[in-house]
Amino acid sequence: MHIAIDLDNTVLDATTAHITYYNKASGMALTAADIQDFYIYRSYGWNKEERDLVYAKHGRDIHWHSAPYPNAADSLRQLSLQHELSIITARPMLFRDVTIDWLNHHKFTYTHISFAENKLEACIAAKVDVLIDDAPHYAEEFARMRKPIILYDQPYNRAVTSEFVLRAANWVEVTGHIQHLATGLK
Structure with a gap:
């Protein structure tokens, strides 16, 4: 996946x-x-x-100086053993170097990295199966396209609901959703 x-x-x-x-x-x-x-x-x-x-x-x-969430790096390392992982961020290219340095410093595993304001378009072009994100507008876009999104719970995204939106409060829950989705795609 x-x-x-x-x-x-x-x-x-x-x-x-x-x-x-x-x-x-x-x-x-x-x-x-x-x-x-x-x-x-x-x-x-x-x-x-x-x-x-x-x-x-x-x-x-x-x-x-942003701190990684607990279990995020370990979860991505584990997921990388069975899945292709692409970081897709809306950060400006101006911050590309600090972003890559931060990911390396915190030992994050990924296959590709993309800096894209339009994540739906970037995900479609990359043939992504599922997005993990916190942005309410991306969750709504993905749901309208009937594509699954794991929405990392934040106060500002709690109004978003859809059968295609899977909520996660932590990386253990994210991993559980990925395992469930991967089983359904086999």
Whole structure:
């Protein structure tokens, strides 16, 4: 099976790192509990252009200092023994090097990496069987296409429901969903 995996808030805690640097830039003191929107910058009252300025200045540090979720690297190592794994991230190419360095530093296993704003298109082109992601809009797109998505549970994606959306609160649950899907594809 070909599995596509998102990075931010799927294999790693991007929210905490973003908050650290967004608080520094804004003078605010938000916590993860304050974030209820996929687009974290909205919690700071910023528009996209304001966010882009902060992200350009702090993005490398944000991505380097993001902590991996428990069992994510081990789960992907195990899954790589039986499946093809592609990292598909919407991060800008500007952060390609820090992303690859971070993955290597934390010993993540994958076959391919792609930086793509349109994940559905990237997954179709790569003939992906299932996507693991946290983004509500990607989950909705995949469900409309009748493609399975494992939605890594976050406060901002809890309203998304579909028979094609499989929720996971941790990497043990992700692995269980993959095993179930792989059995159904045989």
